Every structure is written in structure tokens, then in C-alpha cells.
Amino acid sequence: MHSLWLPVLCVFSRVLLAFSPTFLVPLAWAWFLDRDHHVQVWALGFAATALSGWLLWMATKRHRRELMPRDGFLLVNLVWVVLPLYAAVPLHYAVPGLTVSQAYFEAMSALTATGATAISGLDALPVSINVWRCFLQLIGGLGIMLLVVAVLPLLGLGGMQLYRAETPGPMKDTKFTPRIAETARGLWGVYVLFSVACMLAYRWAGMGWADAFMHMCTTMGLGGLSPYDASLGHYDSARIEWVATAFMTMAGISFLRYFVVLKHRSLRPITGDREIRTYLVVLAVAIAVVTLMLLAHGVYADFPTALRNAAFHVVSLATTTGYSTTDYAAWPVFVPVLLIFLGCFASCAGSTGGGIKMVRMVLLVKQARRELVRIIHPRVVNPVTLAGAVVPAPVMNAVFGFMLIYGAATVGLTMLLLMTGLDIVSAFTAVIATVNNIGPGLGVVGPASNYGVLSDAQLWVLSAAMMMGRLELLTVLVLFTGHFWRK
Amino acid sequence: MHSLWLPVLCVFSRVLLAFSPTFLVPLAWAWFLDRDHHVQVWALGFAATALSGWLLWMATKRHRRELMPRDGFLLVNLVWVVLPLYAAVPLHYAVPGLTVSQAYFEAMSALTATGATAISGLDALPVSINVWRCFLQLIGGLGIMLLVVAVLPLLGLGGMQLYRAETPGPMKDTKFTPRIAETARGLWGVYVLFSVACMLAYRWAGMGWADAFMHMCTTMGLGGLSPYDASLGHYDSARIEWVATAFMTMAGISFLRYFVVLKHRSLRPITGDREIRTYLVVLAVAIAVVTLMLLAHGVYADFPTALRNAAFHVVSLATTTGYSTTDYAAWPVFVPVLLIFLGCFASCAGSTGGGIKMVRMVLLVKQARRELVRIIHPRVVNPVTLAGAVVPAPVMNAVFGFMLIYGAATVGLTMLLLMTGLDIVSAFTAVIATVNNIGPGLGVVGPASNYGVLSDAQLWVLSAAMMMGRLELLTVLVLFTGHFWRK
Ligand SMILES: [K+]
Ligand SMILES: [K+]
Numbered sequence: 001m002h003s004l005w006l007p008v009l010c011v012f013s014r015v016l017l018a019f020s021p022t023f024l025v026p027l028a029w030a031w032f033l034d035r036d037h038h039v040q041v042w043a044l045g046f047a048a049t050a051l052s053g054w055l056l057w058m059a060t061k062r063h064r065r066e067l068m069p070r071d072g073f074l075l076v077n078l079v080w081v082v083l084p085l086y087a088a089v090p091l092h093y094a095v096p097g098l099t100v101s102q103a104y105f106e107a108m109s110a111l112t113a114t115g116a117t118a119i120s121g122l123d124a125l126p127v128s129i130n131v132w133r134c135f136l137q138l139i140g141g142l143g144i145m146l147l148v149v150a151v152l153p154l155l156g157l158g159g160m161q162l163y164r165a166e167t168p169g170p171m172k173d174t175k176f177t178p179r180i181a182e183t184a185r186g187l188w189g190v191y192v193l194f195s196v197a198c199m200l201a202y203r204w205a206g207m208g209w210a211d212a213f214m215h216m217c218t219t220m221g222l223g224g225l226s227p228y229d230a231s232l233g234h235y236d237s238a239r240i241e242w243v244a245t246a247f248m249t250m251a252g253i254s255f256l257r258y259f260v261v262l263k264h265r266s267l268r269p270i271t272g273d274r275e276i277r278t279y280l281v282v283l284a285v286a287i288a289v290v291t292l293m294l295l296a297h298g299v300y301a302d303f304p305t306a307l308r309n310a311a312f313h314v315v316s317l318a319t320t321t322g323y324s325t326t327d328y329a330a331w332p333v334f335v336p337v338l339l340i341f342l343g344c345f346a347s348c349a350g351s352t353g354g355g356i357k358m359v360r361m362v363l364l365v366k367q368a369r370r371e372l373v374r375i376i377h378p379r380v381v382n383p384v385t386l387a388g389a390v391v392p393a394p395v396m397n398a399v400f401g402f403m404l405i406y407g408a409a410t411v412g413l414t415m416l417l418l419m420t421g422l423d424i425v426s427a428f429t430a431v432i433a434t435v436n437n438i439g440p441g442l443g444v445v446g447p448a449s450n451y452g453v454l455s456d457a458q459l460w461v462l463s464a465a466m467m468m469g470r471l472e473l474l475t476v477l478v479l480f481t482g483h484f485w486r487k
Numbered sequence: 488m489h490s491l492w493l494p495v496l497c498v499f500s501r502v503l504l505a506f507s508p509t510f511l512v513p514l515a516w517a518w519f520l521d522r523d524h525h526v527q528v529w530a531l532g533f534a535a536t537a538l539s540g541w542l543l544w545m546a547t548k549r550h551r552r553e554l555m556p557r558d559g560f561l562l563v564n565l566v567w568v569v570l571p572l573y574a575a576v577p578l579h580y581a582v583p584g585l586t587v588s589q590a591y592f593e594a595m596s597a598l599t600a601t602g603a604t605a606i607s608g609l610d611a612l613p614v615s616i617n618v619w620r621c622f623l624q625l626i627g628g629l630g631i632m633l634l635v636v637a638v639l640p641l642l643g644l645g646g647m648q649l650y651r652a653e654t655p656g657p658m659k660d661t662k663f664t665p666r667i668a669e670t671a672r673g674l675w676g677v678y679v680l681f682s683v684a685c686m687l688a689y690r691w692a693g694m695g696w697a698d699a700f701m702h703m704c705t706t707m708g709l710g711g712l713s714p715y716d717a718s719l720g721h722y723d724s725a726r727i728e729w730v731a732t733a734f735m736t737m738a739g740i741s742f743l744r745y746f747v748v749l750k751h752r753s754l755r756p757i758t759g760d761r762e763i764r765t766y767l768v769v770l771a772v773a774i775a776v777v778t779l780m781l782l783a784h785g786v787y788a789d790f791p792t793a794l795r796n797a798a799f800h801v802v803s804l805a806t807t808t809g810y811s812t813t814d815y816a817a818w819p820v821f822v823p824v825l826l827i828f829l830g831c832f833a834s835c836a837g838s839t840g841g842g843i844k845m846v847r848m849v850l851l852v853k854q855a856r857r858e859l860v861r862i863i864h865p866r867v868v869n870p871v872t873l874a875g876a877v878v879p880a881p882v883m884n885a886v887f888g889f890m891l892i893y894g895a896a897t898v899g900l901t902m903l904l905l906m907t908g909l910d911i912v913s914a915f916t917a918v919i920a921t922v923n924n925i926g927p928g929l930g931v932v933g934p935a936s937n938y939g940v941l942s943d944a945q946l947w948v949l950s951a952a953m954m955m956g957r958l959e960l961l962t963v964l965v966l967f968t969g970h971f972w973r974k
Binding site: 070155156157332333334337338341364365367368370371372373374375376377378393394396397398400401402403404405407408411414415418419421422423424425442474477478481483484 | 557642643644819820821824825828851852854855857858859860861862863864865880881883884885887888889890891892894895898901902905906908909910911912914929961964965968970971
């Protein structure tokens with residue numbers, strides 16, 4: 001047991017140390033710009049995080065060794081359960097009336113780039129608190145990017161793993177740390193580049209620098225938190241909405257692709273990819289359908305307004321960002337359900353979007369079509385292909401396995417919420433919105449409301465849902481199998 | 488084209504001829520017992536059906552030949568689209584104010600053993616109309632039984648096909664007619680035996696002969712229609728409810744099993760079967776949970792009443808019968824959702840229950856568990872087994888294919904209903920209740936209401952849903968592929 005936990009805690013202590021400077025950003029804001037009374041909260045948060053990281057490091061450093069796949073599972077779970085705890089403490093003390101459950105939910109929501117909020121009256125909060133919420137999403141985005149592009153594939157899991165030709169499974173012989181560090185450098189470089197562009201674009205579109213910074217943080221990681229209760233509706237600016245739409249669309253694709261594009265000076269890795277083309281086509285079709293619905297039902301009278309609202313909300317929900325500019329839950333009921341449905345699968349593997357991912361959906365649709373052909377021609381071998389190569393049976397089985405557990409988790413978590421007395425629509429969409437890291441649901445957790453109305457028990461269930469969804473379910477559930485703990 | 492349609496129409500003409508005497512049952516009732524003015528309606532229905540069958544037979548008999556698998560698909564679709572049309576005509580003329588859409592919906596509901604009704608004021612209708620609705624479910628049950636036990640496996644489809652060891656696919660070289668006729672004899676014999684027992688039990692429990700006959704018709708085929716608006720709640724009799732509970736539980740298992748049990752004078756085919764054991768365990772656990780919920784929430788104060796209500800409604804919904812004795816939608820929201828959820832999969836393959844079937848669920852759960860093991864031990868071969876034998880990969884793929892199309896159909900049909908403006912809960916549960924041939928949903932189509940409130944467009948969507956669900960989706964969807972129509 002010791003040999004399993006201590007090396008993992010040793011690495012985790014360094015994650016804590018690396019995370020601690022995050023507190024300096026709201027601290028700087030509070031000190032230099034806001035002059036609000038929260039300076040101590042951020043300073044104490046920094047000190048507590050750094051100190052406990054250092055103590056843990058001292059206690060475990062002699063157990064330091066190269067991580068194995070099994071350590072990877074433990075570490076990833078530990079990071080996404082414990083970091084939100086550290087992030088929640090200052091929220092609990094700084095936001096008046098925020099309970100422990102709400103603070104943990106809010107921190108989890110930020111770090112998993114879900115963007116569901118339990119706080120109302122955001123506009124009146126000291127800016128440093130909103131900076132903290134939003135900056136956590138940028139940090140969360142960096143972590144998630146590394147998780148989905150580097151860590152999960154090493155563990156044999158996640159959407160990106162499907163692009164590996166061999167049998168899915170942890171890569172036993174790979175050295176974790178150098179490989180992850182190498183990926184991080186290239187990936188984060190591109191991410192920073194896009195982030196700067198996004199911030200400048202928001203500034204150009206009319207935001208102040210602070211707002212541009214905060215919204216950049218929550219756009220690039222597809223997080224969706226906002227310093228305003230009305231989300232981007234606060235500005236009522238077509239220009240800002242189109243900027244957001246453009247950057248969300250870009251962020252719905254893996255930054256690894258942009259890295260390869262820049263490296264090879266060729267657009268092929270994007271234009272030639274089946275997943276990305278399907279992603280763009282799905283967005284385009286959905287925008288067209290929603291625009292028509294909005295015009296047909298007279299929600300908007302003119303085409304440009306209908307298109308702008310359709311494009312913004314389709315992209316926001318489909319990429320699992322979760323921004324809104326109006327209460328789209330009040331639109332003809334088909335539309336909000338379509339938006340949430342898109343959020344379950346539309347974003348690309350390797351992006352910070354949540355849910356099933358488009359590549360799995362492409363494979364599932366191909367498999368379903370294949371099954372219909374099999375009925376007529378049972379002897380014809382007609383394997384599912386991706387990027388010109390046959391997808392091996394174990395990879396397809398991994399996709400089915402994911403889908404089964406995804407379905408079971410959705411049903412199970414919904415049942416839990418129903419047991420607490422929540423109504424059907426709110427319970428079901430809250431689960432969908434958190435497991436897929438979208439943010440807003442429908443009913444009492446709709447875009448015009450927030451998660452603050454839920455009970456502690458409901459918030460803990462949904463915090464678990466966000467964390468499980470972000471780690472693509474299996475990473476978490478594997479800890480509950482006997483096989484994992486056996487020597 | 489001619490060579491495809493004409494032999495199928497030839498067989499279909501004989502199905503029509505065989506179906507025509509069905510009208511004689513309500514006719515007899517109207518003539519001898521009721522003396523109501525509907526005698527002509529039933530007589531004309533009989534004449535029209537028999538005549539058109541005879542004309543079709545004369546027109547096509549020289550194209551008579553042994554059916555091939557492809558003919559089988561056409562025939563099965565034809566039967567479940569056209570027979571409801573013949574069955575609907577007398578309903579449209581006999582029930583005051585019943586529109587064509589409602590009549591077709593009602594007939595489809597009866598013949599697919601769904602049991603959703605679009606008629607209110609059932610208690611005041613002439614008995615012959617209720618006899619017709621209920622007797623249609625007995626006939627539907629006979630047809631469904633043959634479909635799932637004999638026809639679908641020949642076409643390489645359906646839950647029973649999973650018990651075949653070889654690759655799934657149509658059995659090209661099998662003679663259809665003799666094989667189906669042989670199965671029908673054994674199967675229907677057992678069915679009649681159970682039906683007589685069921686009718687006598689209802690009579691013993693306190694029903695009149697007419698009611699006992701009608702409820703037997705809708706219990707044995709897991710249909711769930713009733714001659715009363717209040718369904719079995721009309722009697723408020725514990726004895727009747729326990730009789731219904733017992734016979735529904737029995738009918739949730741394939742009658743083929745009972746046939747084998749009687750033939751071999753051994754209970755092994757039932758007690759040794761994984762699917763049936765899981766079915767019984769799931770029912771027992773659900774009854775326990777619901778009983779506790781009802782007591783905990785004070786819906787019923789005493790244990791026997793809580794148990795009786797829990798057992799009756801769990802079995803009724805899980806077996807996709809759809810009887811109710813009270814508005815269970817008003818119970819704590821967890822319970823009605825659990826009941827509908829059970830209806831999606833709990834009944835056994837080869838029974839007349841709808842949905843996914845327990846055998847598929849058993850395989851899916853095994854596959855999900857296997858996927859979790861694979862993450863830790865990627866090289867371990869750990870195939871899914873059923874009844875001690877390894878389930879071949881193509882069979883597992885067929886199960887996944889079914890689930891994908893089941894999921895897509897559920898989402899797609901729900902979206903269609905949302906487009907018509909129906910609310911989320913009613914739309915989603917109406918689709919679940921019809922695709923799985925359960926009957927009552929929640930919301931406006933809940934147990935205290937009925938489908939009569941829906942618009943024509945909504946009724947046609949749901950009629951299609953009942954038909955598709957009954958034919959296990961693929962049987963219908965295959966007709967929409969180019970491969971099917973190519974020579
Ligand atoms: K989000
Ligand atoms: K039914």
C-alpha cells in the first residue's frame with residue numbers, strides 16, 4: 001500500500017506547489033487594482049497551498065520514483081478531488097453566505113471547465129473574486145489539455161487514444177514525466193498564443209482589459225464562467241458575441257492540431273480530418289436549423305439577429321462552454337434540448353470540451369450503419385475505418401465500453417438527484433450539463449437561474465459528476481474495481 | 488421489383504384472411520350479449536377484411552413461392568403497418584368523436600401490445616368495443632410471440648437471436664413456413680393453457696366473466712389495455728392485483744421456456760437461466776426499493792398496502808404491461824422514473840415484453856465490467872460469456888448496433904415531438920413508453936391521463952414509434968437502406 005501511495009503523493013506535492021502561484025493573480029488584483037479587503041484571503045490561500053505542498057514534499061520525497069500507469073490513475077483522481085478543495089477555501093471566506101458545498105462545487109466547476117455557478121450577484125462581488133473564478137478556468141484548461149492529450153492516452157483512455165493504432169491499454173514502458181513535459185511545452189505555447197489573440201479581440205470588440213482577461217480565461221478552456229450574472233448578455237454587443245463564437249469554435253478543436261499545423265506549415269491536419277470536418281458541419285447545420293426555428297417562431301424578427309443568437313448559443317453549448325446572452329430555455333422547447341444534446345458529443349477529442357467527443361460519435365454512427373448492412377449481407381466483412389485505417393476491434397470495444405458507462409452514469413446520477421426530490425427536467429439536465437462539463441442545464445438550473453438553489457446533497461452529487469465527466473468516467477470508476485488494488 | 492413484392496403480398500393476403508375472423512368475436516358479443524347497434528360495424532369489418540384478403544390472394548397466388556429472408560422483412564413490416572389500419576376502421580366508426588389518427592393509434596397500440604389508449608370514457612362504451620380493443624391485444628400477442636421466437640431469429644435479429652451460437656444473420660437456407668408453423672403449434676398451445684388459467688384466476692378473484700376474459704387478453708400478451716379508464720384500479724381489489732402481478736411476472740418470460748419445461752418435465756430451463764434469474768432478482772429488488780420509498784414518504788401507512796402497490800406497479804411497468812391502479816406519477820418522482828426505466832429492459836427475450844430485453848442488458852453489463860478490467864490488464868483476454876459459452880464478437884456487435892439505433896431512435900423521435908411543441912417530460916416519456924411498448928408515460932401522457940390529448944402529428948409519430956419498437960427497430964430501418972432494395 002505504501003509503495004502505491006507515497007510516490008503518488010510525492011508527485012502530487014509538486015502539483016500543489018505548482019498550483020500555489022495561482023493565488024497570486026487575484027492577490028495582485030486585490031492589492032494593486034481593487035484595494036479590496038480580500039488581500040489576506042488570497043495571501044493565506046497561497047501560503048496554505050504552498051506550505052502544505054512543501055510539507056508533503058518533505059514527507060514523501062525519499063519515495064520519489066518514475067510513475068507507472070497505476071500511479072497515473074491515482075494521481076489524476078487526487079488532483080481533481082483535492083485541488084478544488086484548496087481553490088474553494090478562499091471562495092468560502094470571501095463570498096458572503098457561500099456554504100462549503102457551494103464553494104467546493106464552484107471550485108470544481110471552475111477547474112473542470114464546467115462553468116456551472118452556485119453564486120448569484122456576481123456583478124457586485126469584488127473583482128478579485130471573479131478573477132479567481134475565471135483564472136481557475138484558464139489553469140483548469142491547461143490541466144485538462146495535458147490530461148486529454150498526454151496523460152489519458154498513456155493510461156489507455158480518452159478520445160485521443162482512438163487515434164492510436166494499437167490495442168488500447170496503458171503504455172507500460174513509457175516514461176511518464178519526460179513525455180508529458182515535452183507535450184506540455186508545445187501545447188501550452190500554442191494555447192498562450194491563441195489566448196493573447198482572444199484577449200486582444202475581446203478588447204477590440206469593446207470589453208475593458210479586466211473583462212477581456214477574464215472572458216479570455218473562460219473562453220479558451222471552454223469553461224464558460226463569467227463575472228456577470230447575465231453572462232455575455234451583459235454587453236448586448238454583436239461584435240463581442242461573434243468574437244466569442246469564433247474563439248469557442250477554434251477551441252473546440254484540439255490545440256495539438258494547431259501545434260502540428262504551425263510546425264508543418266500545412267492546414268492538412270485540420271482540413272483533412274474527418275472528426276473536425278464533422279464537427280464543423282454539425283455546427284453549421286445546427287446553426288441553420290436554430291436560425292430557422294427562431295425566425296419561424298417569431299423569437300427574432302430579422303435574420304441577422306436570429307443568426308447571431310443561433311450561432312452564439314449553438315457554438316457555446318455544442319463546445320460545452322455554456323455562455324449565454326439570453327434565457328434560451330424560453331425559446332421553443334426543441335431548441336434548448338437540441339443545444340444540450342449537441343453539448344453531449346460535438347466537441348473534438350483533445351480539446352477541453354466535455355462529453356462523448358465527436359470522434360467517438362463518428363465511430364458509433366459508422367458502426368450503426370455497418371450493423372444495418374450486416375442484416376442484408378451477413379457474410380460481408382465491412383470494418384469501421386478512421387483516417388483510412390481499420391479501427392481494431394479492441395478499440396471499438398473501448399468506445400462501446402465508454403458509452404455503456406456513460407449511459408449508466410447518466411441514469412444513475414439522475415436517479416440519485418430524483419431521490420433528493422428534484423424534478424425530472426432539472427435533475428436530468430443538471431446531470432447532462434455536469435457530466436459533459438457544459439454548465440447550464442434546464443429547469444431550475446437553466447441559463448436564467450443557477451446551481452445556488454440546490455441542496456448540499458445535490459451539489460455534492462453534481463460535483464462528483466463534473467469530476468467524473470472530466471476524467472472521462474473510466475479513470476474514476478477503475479478505482480472502484482478490486483483489480484485496481486490487487487498487487 | 489415485381490418479383491420482390493408479389494410473393495410477399497401473396498403471403499400477406501393469407502395473413503389478412505387469417506386475421507378476418509378476429510372481427511367475429513366482438514360481433515358475437517354485440518349480437519348475443521350486448522344487443523348494441525354495432526353489429527353492422529363488426530360485420531362490415533369482417534367482410535371488408537376477408538374480401539380484400541381474398542381479392543389480394545386471387546391477384547397474387549400465381550406468384551406464390553417459398554419466402555426468402557428479404558421477403559420476411561417486407562412481410563413483417565407490411566403486417567404491422569396494414570393490420571392496424573383494418574383494425575382501426577371499426578373503432579373510428581363505433582367510438583363517437585374518435586379521429587382517424589386516434590383510431591389508428593389505438594389499433595396500433597393494441598396490436599403491438601403497447602396498451603397506450605387515446606380513448607377516454609371507456610367505461611361508458613358498448614362492451615363489444617372494449618372486447619375488440621382487448622381481443623386485439625390477445626391476437627397481437629400471438630403474432631408478437633411468433634415474431635420474436637420464430638421470425639426475427641430467422642432474419643438474424645432480435646433478442647432471441649443472441650442464444651444462437653453462430654454469427655448473426657438471416658438463415659438463408661431455412662424453409663420459413665414449415666419452421667414457423669411448427670413453432671406456432673407448440674408455443675400457442677402453452678399460451679392458451681396459461682390464458683385459460685389466467686381467466687379462471689381473474690374470475691376467482693372476483694371479476695365477471697366478460698371482464699375476466701378481457702383482462703386475460705391484455706395480461707397474457709403484456710398489453711395493458713383495460714375496459715376501464717381507471718385500469719385495474721376500477722376494482723380496488725388486492726386479490727385481483729396479486730393475480731395480475733403473478734400472471735404478468737410469468738408472461739415476462741418467454742413461453743418457449745414453459746414449452747420446454749413441460750416437454751422435458753424439468754424446471755432447469757427456467758431456474759438455470761441467467762436472464763430469467765436476473766429478471767426475477769431485478770423485480771424483487773425494485774419491489775423492495777419502491778415499497779420502502781412508499782412507506783418512507785408516507786404514501787401508504789401500512790406495509791401490506793405499500794407492498795401490494797409496489798409489486799403491482801413494478802411488475803406492470805417492468806414487464807411493459809402498463810396497468811395501473813392509482814396515479815403513480817404522483818408518487819415521489821424517483822419511483823415513476825424508476826418504473827419507466829425498468830420497462831426499457833427488464834422483460835426477457837422471447838416474451839411479448841418490449842424494449843432492450845434483459846439478455847442484452849446482461850451482456851452490456853458484462854461488457855462494461857470487462858472494459859474496466861481491460862484498463863488494468865490490457866493483455867488479458869476476458870471474453871463475455873452467456874450460458875457458459877463465449878459470445879462471439881459479431882453477436883456482441885449486433886447488440887451494440889441495436890443499442891446505438893435504440894438510442895438514436897429515442898433521441899430522434901423525442902426531438903420530433905419537441906418540434907411539435909410538446910413539453911420535455913411528456914415528449915421523452917411518450918417516446919420511451921411507445922418505443923418500448925409500455926403504454927403510459929408521464930406528464931400529459933401519464934397514468935392519470937391518456938394519449939387522446941395529443942395532436943394528430945404527435946399520434947402518428949408515436950404510432951410509428953410503437954411499430955418500430957415492436958419490430959426491434961432494425962427490422963424497420965433496414966427498409967430505408969439502399970442495400971435492401973439493390974438486386
Ligand atoms: K463549460
Ligand atoms: K404494454
